[in-house]
Structure formats: structure tokens, C-alpha cells
Amino acid sequence: MTITTRRAASTAILAGAVATAAAALAAVPTPASAQAQERCYGIALAGANDCGGHGNATCAGTSTVDYQGNAWKLVEAGTCVQYGSETDMTNAFYLPEGRMGSLEPLERDLPQG
Amino acid sequence: MAEPLEQRFSSALLDPRAAIPAGIRRADGGDPAFAFAVYRNNVAVSLVETLAAGFPAVRALLGEARFKAVALDFVRREPPRSPVLLRYGATFPQALGAREDLAAIPFLADLAALEWARIEAHHAADAAPAAIADLAVLGEAALGAARLTLHPSVRLVRSRFPIVTIHAIETGGIERPRHRIDLGTGQDALVVRPGMRVAVHPLSEGLGAFVEALVWGAPLGDALEAGINEDASFDASGALQLVFSAGAVEGVEQGEQDA
Numbered sequence A: 001m002t003i004t005t006r007r008a009a010s011t012a013i014l015a016g017a018v019a020t021a022a023a024a025l026a027a028v029p030t031p032a033s034a035q036a037q038e039r040c041y042g043i044a045l046a047g048a049n050d051c052g053g054h055g056n057a058t059c060a061g062t063s064t065v066d067y068q069g070n071a072w073k074l075v076e077a078g079t080c081v082q083y084g085s086e087t088d089m090t091n092a093f094y095l096p097e098g099r100m101g102s103l104e105p106l107e108r109d110l111p112q113g
Numbered sequence B: 001m002a003e004p005l006e007q008r009f010s011s012a013l014l015d016p017r018a019a020i021p022a023g024i025r026r027a028d029g030g031d032p033a034f035a036f037a038v039y040r041n042n043v044a045v046s047l048v049e050t051l052a053a054g055f056p057a058v059r060a061l062l063g064e065a066r067f068k069a070v071a072l073d074f075v076r077r078e079p080p081r082s083p084v085l086l087r088y089g090a091t092f093p094q095a096l097g098a099r100e101d102l103a104a105i106p107f108l109a110d111l112a113a114l115e116w117a118r119i120e121a122h123h124a125a126d127a128a129p130a131a132i133a134d135l136a137v138l139g140e141a142a143l144g145a146a147r148l149t150l151h152p153s154v155r156l157v158r159s160r161f162p163i164v165t166i167h168a169i170e171t172g173g174i175e176r177p178r179h180r181i182d183l184g185t186g187q188d189a190l191v192v193r194p195g196m197r198v199a200v201h202p203l204s205e206g207l208g209a210f211v212e213a214l215v216w217g218a219p220l221g222d223a224l225e226a227g228i229n230e231d232a233s234f235d236a237s238g239a240l241q242l243v244f245s246a247g248a249v250e251g252v253e254q255g256e257q258d259a
Helices: A003-026 B005-014 B032-054 B056-062 B064-077 B092-098 B108-123 B163-170 B207-215 B220-230 B236-245
Strands: A037-041 A072-076 B147-150 B155-159 B187-192 B199-203 B249-253
Touching: A003 B220, A003 B236, B005 B032, B032 B056, B032 B064, B032 B108, B056 B064, B056 B108, B056 B163, B064 B092, B092 B108, B108 B155, B108 B163, B108 B187, B147 B207, B147 B220, B155 B207, B163 B187, B163 B199, B187 B207, B199 B207, B207 B220, B207 B236, B220 B236
Parallel strands: none
Antiparallel strands: A037 A072, B147 B249, B155 B187, B187 B199
């Protein structure tokens, strides 16, 4: 095949492929909206916090205190405020001593020093 | 002339048999040798722990004791060059591959490369992924010359071993199979973090070549050819669906069209 005919062939394949792929992807939600998450402060155990790569001071695994107020963990969107609402210690939303999850950084449980 | 104190201090820090550098004393007048030994231990332990946290699959494969010994050896040979700890470990995969005593695990270096790619993706800049509609709006004639700019977190690891499967098994992502897995099936891995979570997508033959061409900045037509060259039954539509739905594309650039 000459370069020109090969180009023509790949253009045809591409056009078809883009159309099929676009149609297939139109039917499914984008990955970002499919699993919306939110930052929840004050719920991560020491060393188990998350990191978003932006200029936040605390990065993944750097919290040193359980439930550290300025460290966050990603949770399913809308569930952060449920943390602390359960009194059953085996429940995933249980937090000790009346602590609550927060969408904003908290002043409690900060490392000393 | 004697080496400067900083030099002697840092080399003694990494060599457990070295005497403490002359000129070191404790502010409280106590025994500097004991204090230096504590510091030396802290440095080594914290760097080994950094590697342990970043390479969980390698750690699981080698077991705690062996991993610790291998990591400690690496720490002494290749101490950090940057004060930023999250950049430490980039050369760990190569170092593992170079160790003759680990040659029985031929895929170890590739597995470690996948874990390092995950770390890099984790700390890469955030960006909103593009949608395939951005490509679909281009005219048919412009598609071949168009370039897909990849998301800043995209990393490609190509291997002749099934590293994605091994990684998932060793990190508990999938159940350990009852039978030995076929080590002869290679897997390329596309690592990307479109939102907050790092994802690893196994790529079949052809897809690896396609993504590699995109990584090098090749126009879409050339990337398609690269895929077809590696696998005659290369599925171009599937490839586009994968890179867009994985959030691996940040933008679509219109290229120069043929005259």
C-alpha cells in the first residue's frame, strides 16, 4: 500500500472508531460523576488520611493523631456528615467521644508541637 | 584536606559500621555516640518505611524480613537526593531488577515499576479529563492528525509478565487464585488518576503500543497504526473508549492537516 492509500484507510477506520466510541460512551456516565466523593475532615485514623495532590498541607498517610481535625479522608459524596451519628461501635459511621465528620478542617485533635 | 563535616556526617549516617564523625558533640554534654546511633537508626527506618508504604505488592511477595533487608540495602546504596520524601524510590524498581538473589522472581522489577507509577500518578497535578465529544467534533479528515494530550497523571508500564494481575493479587484487590497464574502472558498497565483515586487498567496487546504512541505525542493516525502493527485485530473504537472513559485524555489538539 502506498502511504496515501494507507492514510485514507486509517482515516476511514478512525472516523468509524470515533463515532462508535462516542456513541458507546454517551450511554455511560463519566468516571468523575460516577463515583462522586468528598473530603471529610476529622475521621481518619493516624496515618490513614488521603491526599489530593493540590497544595494542601497534609498529604496521604501523614496524619499522626487518630481523627486529626485537619486531615481528611475521601468518602462517598453526602456521607461525611453521617460520621459520628452512630453509637454502635461496630458501625462504620461510629466515631468515639462524640466526634463528627466535617467538610471543613477542624480545630480538634491536632498534633502537639 | 579533610572532608567537610556535612560530608562526613552524611556518610557516617548511612554506614552502620562507621565511627561517629569527629567534632560531633551533644549540647547537654552526654555521650554523642549513643545519640548518633539513635539518629542513624531513625534515618534508615524511616526510609525503609517509606519504601514499604510505596511498594506494598513487592513487600507482600518478599515477606517482611526479606523486604526490610533489601530496602535497607537500597537505602544505604541510594539515599534520597531530594528532601521531598514522596519522590524517594524512583530507582528502587531498577535496583530490584539488578539483584541476582532476586532473579527467581523475574517480574519483580516490572511490578515495582507499576507501584512507582501509582505513586507518581497519586502525586501528579489535578486536571479535568476531556470527553470523546471533543474529538468527535473534528471533521473526519482532521482525525488522523489530531493529538490527544494525556492527563498529567498518566503513566504507562509495559511488561511481558501479567503485572496488573499480580499487583491486584498481592495487594488484596482480587482473590488469590487456586492455581498458578500464567506468567507467560504479558500485560501493559495504564495508570491514571482522573479524580482522587489512582486506577490501573490492564491493556491487551495493541493497546499498549497505541497508548505508548500517545505518550510520545504521536498524532492519532500514527497511534492507530502502532496499535495495528502490534495486533492485526486491534480494536480502534475500544481503544478510544478505554482512554477516554479512564479519564486519561486531558485535551484534543488539532494537528496540521495534509495539504
